Amino acid sequence: MENESFRDHLSTVTQEGKRVWVYPKKQKGKFYTARTIVSFFLLAFLFVTPWIKIDGHPFFLFNIFDRKFILFGFAFGPQDFYIFALGFVTMVVFVVLFTAVYGRIFCGWICPQTVFMEMVFRKIEYLIEGDASKQRALDAEPMNGKKFFKKSLKHVIFYAIAFVIGNTLMAYLVGIDKTLDIIGHPPAEHLAGFIAVMVFSGVFYFVFSKFREQACTIVCPYGRLQGVLLDPNSIVVAYDYVRGEPRGKLNETKGDCIDCHLCVAVCPTGIDIRNGTQLECVNCTSCIDACDSIMVKVKKPKGLIRYASMKGIKDKVKFGFTPRIILYTSLLVILLSILTGLLMSRSDVKANILRSPGKIYSEMPDDRISNLYHVVLVNNTFNDMPVEVKTNTPDAQILLIGKDVVIPSLSVHEAEFMVVMDKNKINTTVVQLNIQVFAAGKLFYETKTTFIGPQKK
Ligand code: SF4
Numbered sequence: 001m002e003n004e005s006f007r008d009h010l011s012t013v014t015q016e017g018k019r020v021w022v023y024p025k026k027q028k029g030k031f032y033t034a035r036t037i038v039s040f041f042l043l044a045f046l047f048v049t050p051w052i053k054i055d056g057h058p059f060f061l062f063n064i065f066d067r068k069f070i071l072f073g074f075a076f077g078p079q080d081f082y083i084f085a086l087g088f089v090t091m092v093v094f095v096v097l098f099t100a101v102y103g104r105i106f107c108g109w110i111c112p113q114t115v116f117m118e119m120v121f122r123k124i125e126y127l128i129e130g131d132a133s134k135q136r137a138l139d140a141e142p143m144n145g146k147k148f149f150k151k152s153l154k155h156v157i158f159y160a161i162a163f164v165i166g167n168t169l170m171a172y173l174v175g176i177d178k179t180l181d182i183i184g185h186p187p188a189e190h191l192a193g194f195i196a197v198m199v200f201s202g203v204f205y206f207v208f209s210k211f212r213e214q215a216c217t218i219v220c221p222y223g224r225l226q227g228v229l230l231d232p233n234s235i236v237v238a239y240d241y242v243r244g245e246p247r248g249k250l251n252e253t254k255g256d257c258i259d260c261h262l263c264v265a266v267c268p269t270g271i272d273i274r275n276g277t278q279l280e281c282v283n284c285t286s287c288i289d290a291c292d293s294i295m296v297k298v299k300k301p302k303g304l305i306r307y308a309s310m311k312g313i314k315d316k317v318k319f320g321f322t323p324r325i326i327l328y329t330s331l332l333v334i335l336l337s338i339l340t341g342l343l344m345s346r347s348d349v350k351a352n353i354l355r356s357p358g359k360i361y362s363e364m365p366d367d368r369i370s371n372l373y374h375v376v377l378v379n380n381t382f383n384d385m386p387v388e389v390k391t392n393t394p395d396a397q398i399l400l401i402g403k404d405v406v407i408p409s410l411s412v413h414e415a416e417f418m419v420v421m422d423k424n425k426i427n428t429t430v431v432q433l434n435i436q437v438f439a440a441g442k443l444f445y446e447t448k449t450t451f452i453g454p455q456k457k
């Protein structure tokens with residue numbers, strides 16, 4: 001691009017720093033229909049999931065207050081920190097690789113901000129205030145009965161939806177039962193929960209009624225990382241300048257772009273995609289649909305704006321699965337498989353037994369010798385777990401120190417036990433020992449260790 005001045009400022013902010021309100025034109029087209037269908041399933045998943053329970057426990061829970069998490073019905077606690085750490089690293093690598101190949105597909109199709117803004121709030125706005133031109137006219141009007149009614153109706157509905165989203169978020173954090181409890185009782189009985197729901201609802205209302213595209217262009221870190229994550233091979237929503245330029249009115253044009261500005265008019269972030277890939281572009285595909293509709297009218301091939309890489313456009317190469325895409329996609333699949341494997345192989349209860357540091361053995365009354373061991377037990381289930389430590393080594397006996405061991409749900413428990421043997425049954429200084437750990441009556445851990453006895457005289 002010869003004139004890159006558009007990169008020096010946001011299209012939604014004036015030179016004086018004032019907000020330019022975006023009135024994107026109503027859209028239709030195959031991508032918009034596909035996004036509507038995808039959004040329907042995503043929204044259904046989001047709102048239905050908190051109600052799903054498995055054995056009385058939520059399907060998903062992100063209880064950061066009590067540090068308890070449930071993913072797909074599997075419980076996780078602080079003891080699973082390593083899985084979260086690995087999950088986080090996987091996610092970062094995934095985001096980098098995915099974006100390098102597929103650009104911002106996530107932003108346009110899956111991001112809750114785009115889904116709610118374009119598929120819920122924007123649709124309601126069109127329904128109440130009409131298309132872009134009507135909205136512009138309504139905002140320019142002085143306050144009157146009709147305007148007051150339309151604006152009030154819109155904001156009441158917006159707040160009601162924000163309130164539902166706020167409560168849904170609460171259900172993900174503390175569970176649906178607790179959320180219903182908060183809703184069903186006077187605020188004074190659940191002050192903290194009530195304040196949290198009000199804050200969540202207020203934030204969502206503000207974001208979707210006022211802040212809008214600025215969440216993507218100013219706040220979202222993913223959007224701001226695009227500059228380093230994208231390269232000329234990344235697939236983005238792109239204008240085919242080779243085909244489109246030089247642009248001009250229908251009869252005078254040499255390129256295919258008739259400069260109708262429809263792609264700009266439908267853009268929810270207010271940019272002109274013909275300037276090239278920009279930070280503000282959330283890859284929502286509206287400009288593709290808009291331009292395709294124009295191309296049909298002027299009897300030219302669709303796809304002047306399409307999913308393509310900048311290199312593909314420059315070299316006039318159609319999209320195809322290049323070795324780079326295959327390699328990155330394979331890496332993504334491998335990463336996800338490793339993480340899934342880790343999650344699937346995670347056992348309900350785990351144990352680790354080590355000899356306690358310090359004295360090697362102790363002499364006890366009645367000519368008996370004891371060794372001290374330390375056991376670390378992890379309970380990854382929703383229920384408290386009674387645990388028994390046993391040995392099947394002949395002549396050895398286990399004595400637990402303290403009370404019977406019960407590992408509380410989703411926690412780590414440490415205990416000590418002694419292995420005791422009659423002195424005259426010990427023939428060597430080192431006796432091979434087999435220790436078994438039973439949880440709720442079932443053997444789940446077995447290890448070989450050693451029992452140290454005194455030197456034979
Ligand atoms: S440029 Fe196109 S894809 Fe990007 S945000 Fe605007 S309308 Fe959506």
Ligand code: SF4
Pocket residue numbers: 239244256257258259260261262263264274290291292294304305
């Ligand atoms: S919608 Fe297509 S033809 Fe119209 S200005 Fe945009 S790129 Fe050009």
